[in-house]
Amino acid sequence: MPALETDQPDFTAVPERAKWRYKPRRAFWRSKLLRAVTLIALLALCALAILALVREETGTAGFLVGLGLAVLPVPLLMAAFRWLDRVEPAPWKNLLFALAWGAFASTLVAILANSFAVEWISSVTADQGSADTLGATAVAPVVEETAKGAAVLLLFLFRRRDFTGPVDGLVYAGFTATGFAFTENILYLGNAFGEDQEIGATGIGSMTVGTFLVRIIMSPFAHPLFTSLTGLGFGFAALLPATARLRRTRLVLLPLAGLLLAMGMHALWNGSASFHPLAFLAVYGMFMVPVFALLTWLAIWSRQKELRTISGELPAYASAGWLARDEPLALSSMRARALARGFAARTYGKPGAQAVGEYETFATTLAFLRHRAGLGQAAPDFAAREQELLHHLWQRRQVASPALTYAARATGRVWAPPQYLDYGGYNPYRS
Incomplete structure (x- = not known):
């Protein structure tokens, strides 16, 4: 037993779920x-x-x-x-x-x-x-x-x-x-x-x-x-x-x-x-x-x-390091999405194209999940669902990130720094 109420008890003797004798059951009519x-x-x-x-x-x-x-x-x-x-x-x-x-x-x-x-x-x-x-x-x-x-x-x-x-x-x-x-x-x-x-x-x-x-x-x-x-x-x-x-x-x-x-x-x-x-x-x-x-x-x-919702919500995850910088812009273009799947198919074969397609789907769901939370419609399990989606993205990023970056550059949907910032003396946007 824990010494304090805030501590967690030790359940090391509990068997794995497949061997449980007493399992939680739903009422039959709720199945x-x-x-x-x-x-x-x-x-x-x-x-x-x-x-x-x-x-x-x-x-x-x-x-x-x-x-x-x-x-x-x-x-x-x-x-x-x-x-x-x-x-x-x-x-x-x-x-x-x-x-x-x-x-x-x-x-x-x-x-x-x-x-x-x-x-x-x-x-x-x-x-x-x-x-x-x-x-x-x-x-x-x-x-x-x-x-x-x-x-x-x-x-x-x-x-x-x-x-x-x-x-x-x-x-x-x-x-x-x-x-x-x-x-x-x-x-x-x-x-x-x-x-x-x-x-x-x-x-x-x-x-x-x-x-x-x-x-x-x-x-x-x-x-x-x-x-x-x-x-x-x-x-x-x-x-x-x-x-x-x-x-x-x-x-x-x-x-x-x-x-x-x-x-x-x-x-x-x-x-x-x-x-x-x-x-x-x-x-x-x-x-x-x-x-x-x-x-x-x-x-x-x-x-x-x-599509504008995707381009508006995903940069927050790109800033946190979950996505590459150009991915939100690529994911907000149907043409760039198709190019990314085609690039992955040519480079990694059919499994690569499937991984990029799944990555696009999870990223879209993540954007709409965050958008609904911004509207005050977040579900009680928002944090768990967000973490699950980020986990799925992370598993596929090695294949999907290069494909989407390529698609972003091929379609001209790349991130450009604002012109008014000072770049330490050298500014390529200054004539």
């Missing part, structure tokens, strides 16, 4: 494995239910045709959102959850809720046509955007460490909406094919071709555009410092404002398609395309802001 299995089973049941409903609606032939055509834009959209998230990539398990939620859970909720609402409106008004129009313009946007936004909310609540700003919100919302649009396109394209089969329509004038042009060629970004507004609301909420005034209120209002904007844009889009083809084209050209361009600019600006 990560149980939660993962439950979530996967829930999404699988939703998948079976929604695919069965779509197949019943479209028929087997229509389902297969719709599936083959609807899958075409999915890889392109996923690649676009993944490219946007290159600075600090989100874990694939989060992205796959968002995609599966959008494709199965949210579409199941939307189909059931929309069908119930349209039937109820039709029974009250005794007018099926107006019920369909009202359902498309008033009910569907609310139901669908709420169902898709639920995935972003779950990631915001339970994967908070991976949800750091607007880019993460855009990416998670984009993957969710891509999955939703995929399943919805199967339904629309399958129904169009079935109608063409009934009337014997073929060629350019068929319903299938028209639906394909509108949903796959002209507007594959429609659902991601709507839900991105919800994602931006959560993303800006993630930036709020812990000491912000009215933080709890703003944490609710920002996502809610994004959700309401998503519903409004979705309602405008559906309403234009319901009323007149010219109204659809006008909304598409005068509203949807400019808003899409604005959000694209905002997404790129947000990514550049992330």
